[in-house]
Amino acid sequence: MASFANAWAMISKLGGDGEFIAEKKFVPFCDRTIVKDPYRTGDLMFGEIKKEIKVVPSEVEISTPRINKVRATYIMRRRDIENLKNLFIARRGIDYYVSGFTVTCAYIWTCWLRAEAAEEERTEYFSCIADCRSRLNPPLPASFFGNCVVGCRFAKSRNGVLVGGEGFVIAAELIGEAIRESVNDEEWILREEFWLSEFKEADPRRVVAVAGYPRMDLYGADFGWGKAEKVEFVSIDGGNSMSLCRCRDSEGDIEVGLAMPRAQMEAFAAIFADGLRSL
Incomplete structure (x- = not known):
C-alpha cells in the first residue's frame, strides 16, 4: 500500500511517469509466476473470499453504520521505545532480541x-502480519507488486496474566515468539489452512x-502540495485494531491510532x- 501511494504521489507531482520509470527500484515487479504455491493456497484463499462476498442489490440504500467510538492518536517516542526494550532485556536477558x-x-x-x-479468566489474542517476500525460496524482489503478507501465529494468554505486573514483558515475549516462529516456517507461510485455523479457534x-x-512512510507521499497533515486508518473503526505508521515530523517515533468507546479511551x-512516566 505504501509503495503504491508513494508511486502515485511521485507521478502526480512530476506530471508524468518518465522519472519514475527511470528509477528502476521504483518500478513494480508484477510477475506472479515466480511465486511457488505447492499447497494451492492462492486457489483456496480465492474460494474463501468468494464465500464472504455478499451481493448488495443496487436499489438498496447503503449507509454508514454509527460506531460508538472516539478516535485518538498516541505518539510512541523513540526514547520510550528504547526504555521499553531496556525493561524487557532487564527481565529476560541481554541475549534476547526484541524489536521496536x-x-x-x-x-x-x-x-x-x-x-x-475484562474478565481475568478470558483468553486474549494478538494478531499481526509479516512481509514474507524475503522469506520465500527463491525470495521475491523488494519491488514485487502483490500480496505477500502472511498472518502470524496468534500471541495469546489469559487476561489476568497480561494485566498483571509482568504483563508487558510477557506480552512482548509472546508476540516476539509468534512472529519468529511464523516467518521462519516456510510451510506456515505457504499453507492457508494454518492461518485460517488460528482465526477459527479464537474468539474474534x-x-x-x-x-x-x-x-510505512505514508507521510512521504507528496502529491505536489507537501506532506499530509494527518494519516488515518479507516479500518480500525470496525473492530479491535490499532494502526501504526511512521511519525509525521520526527524520525524514529511511531504514531499509534486507536478507536474505542469514550470511557475506555x-x-x-x-x-x-x-x-x-514510570519507565
Whole structure:
C-alpha cells in the first residue's frame, strides 16, 4: 500500500511517469509466476473470499453504520521505545532480541486490556502480519507488486496474566515468539489452512490486531502540495485494531491510532501516560 501511494504521489507531482520509470527500484515487479504455491493456497484463499462476498442489490440504500467510538492518536517516542526494550532485556536477558515493533505492540495491547477491564479468566489474542517476500525460496524482489503478507501465529494468554505486573514483558515475549516462529516456517507461510485455523479457534471479540507498520512512510507521499497533515486508518473503526505508521515530523517515533468507546479511551490515555512516566 505504501509503495503504491508513494508511486502515485511521485507521478502526480512530476506530471508524468518518465522519472519514475527511470528509477528502476521504483518500478513494480508484477510477475506472479515466480511465486511457488505447492499447497494451492492462492486457489483456496480465492474460494474463501468468494464465500464472504455478499451481493448488495443496487436499489438498496447503503449507509454508514454509527460506531460508538472516539478516535485518538498516541505518539510512541523513540526514547520510550528504547526504555521499553531496556525493561524487557532487564527481565529476560541481554541475549534476547526484541524489536521496536514488538515492544510497541505489547505496550499498547496491555494498556488496552487494562483500560477495558475484562474478565481475568478470558483468553486474549494478538494478531499481526509479516512481509514474507524475503522469506520465500527463491525470495521475491523488494519491488514485487502483490500480496505477500502472511498472518502470524496468534500471541495469546489469559487476561489476568497480561494485566498483571509482568504483563508487558510477557506480552512482548509472546508476540516476539509468534512472529519468529511464523516467518521462519516456510510451510506456515505457504499453507492457508494454518492461518485460517488460528482465526477459527479464537474468539474474534478478544483479538486485537494491527493495521499498518512503523516503517510505512505514508507521510512521504507528496502529491505536489507537501506532506499530509494527518494519516488515518479507516479500518480500525470496525473492530479491535490499532494502526501504526511512521511519525509525521520526527524520525524514529511511531504514531499509534486507536478507536474505542469514550470511557475506555479516557482510561487508556491515563494508563498509557502513567506507564511511560514510570519507565
